[in-house]
Amino acid sequence: MRVDVDAVTVEAAGATLVRDVTLHAGNGELVGLVGPNGSGKSSLLRCVYRAARPSAGTVRLDGDDLRALTPRESARRLAALPQEGVGEFAFTVAEVVEMGRLPRQRATARTTDADRRVCAAALARVGAAHLAGRGYPELSGGEKQRVLIARALAQEPRVLVLDEPTNHLDIAQQLEVLALVRASGLTVLTALHDLNLAAVHCDRLHVIDHGAIVASGPPHDVLTPELLADVFGVRAHRVRHPESGAVQLLFDRLPR
């Protein structure tokens, strides 16, 4: 499923957080959004998974304006992993994954075996079937992220939106999360902090700075030393990954 963000502007409390952003993610594409902290990545993604409404512009899923869909309808097409501490309620892993069925259930409906089958399969796909009975708050960061991906898969969506899904994870867990996301085969739009991870895993990147897109394209074309100096204020050297050939960055120390 194709995602089109068309001329989206987000204003809050007098500040413009996102300015006239246009980007798209094609069917099955893994598109990364990179940029410094506070550049507007989260604000933009929130418009896509409908936690916020753009002040101007539209977001379309396969051509359908999000505003024409009910929240439930769009949640059947698009799942998200927001960047948010999860409350103090002690849901079990199974309960968390079951929440993914919410947009597909009527208010009066009970969880059916068909729902459980989808949930169990989603948990198995992220390699977390053995966690089903555990309390979600007790899990490690990597386990939590896997469970949240399972919840997203349980929505049976066509699009996955992720806001810095690798935050606070160790390197193995980061690689694992991105591999799971890639293996989902869904259209993916993800904000990422780590430029080297983004370079390896994303089909295309959008660089966002002060709320506006400043560069778009394959990682190899986008991640240039000039752009990194401009946007992030760092000096970087490009090297090639010895095995995959993907572009990787080495950063200089800041001058004293």
Place this chain on the structure above:
Amino acid sequence: MPPPTSPREAAPAPPAEARDGDPGGAGPGTAAARAPAKDVRPDAAVEAFRRAAPGRLPVPLLAAVLAAALLLSLLCAVALGASGIGWDDTTRYLRAGLTGGRVTAEERPAYTIVWELRFPRALLAAVVGAGLAAVGVAVQAMVRNALADPFVLGISSGAAVGANAVLLFGAFAGLGVWALSAGAFVAALGAMGLVYAVARTAYGLTPLRLVLTGTALYYAFTAVTTLMVFAAEHGEAARSAMMWLLGGLGGASWASLPIAAAAVAAGLAHLLLAAGRLNALAMGDETAAALGVDAPRLRRELFLTTAAVTGAVVAVSGAIGFVGLMVPHATRMLIGADHRRVLVVAPLLGAVLLVWVDVLSRTVLAPTELPVGVLTAVIGVPCFLLLMRRRGGGPAFGGA
């Protein structure tokens, strides 16, 4: 957070299926993503998922036991009391009342005690207990804070202002026996409007603003109430105002039952319909949005429901504390945090608890009545602490 130690743990999707023992399963990738339902052994996986929470009580069984306990408790509540009416007579009078049967002239006083005083009072205790427990569950999810209770929104202290205006200054005197309820309910709605007006922002009701506004106004309303009691001329009126603040079911009658029962039933029905969305809301507004739940709108709905139920309940029983805070917690310790389960069990538990608390309040020091708030604490706190110790504090309290 422990890093994954085995290569399996660190490995991406492909080992997932292998680890779960499904040699026939589809590999990762596009096909599997479109049809995740087909790539594990169906029934074993479903069963494992269903049994995912070991050690928790099955909800239908627990609900049935609690419902039976509630009926038994109601019967006991009608039979027990200072007047020493026997079990046989109690059941006979109850049957007479329920079927319109006759009682003799000398049985009249005892019949009146059973049918006009104890029975409506026991029913009201059940209604109030169920209402406070349900509202407690909803408020805790709404403000995403397990320490919240129905009174944190300032609604009950607002109701107290109205009740005291009636008790001390004769407001709403034209309404006769309904004056106290009407005063409390109108004031509760007024307080709700005020909290809502102050707490709302362009982004809707945020949990923190709701709690802060409710708490601030709670103190303001309490100050007004205290001032009213202080300024009151007659000591007896001040005493009944005090009793009302402590909560109690002494004023129960058939007349006070229908509105409270209807409000609690309607509120509970709404909450049960919203139970799945409450789960999403408890996870956070962003998560709720991702799951297709309009969090600001749901919070507005919940605010209306909880305010109306709190107002209706407080109007007939005063400010009974503890039930709305502790019963939801105790329920979660028994059956977990899923609101679809909690909202079935918590109201029953609250009803049984308050029926017994009320029995004790009128029998322990008979003929003097103890304030219910004292007893909810005396009974509830040890039970709660015991339960918490036995469960080791988690997972109902979260480990993170």
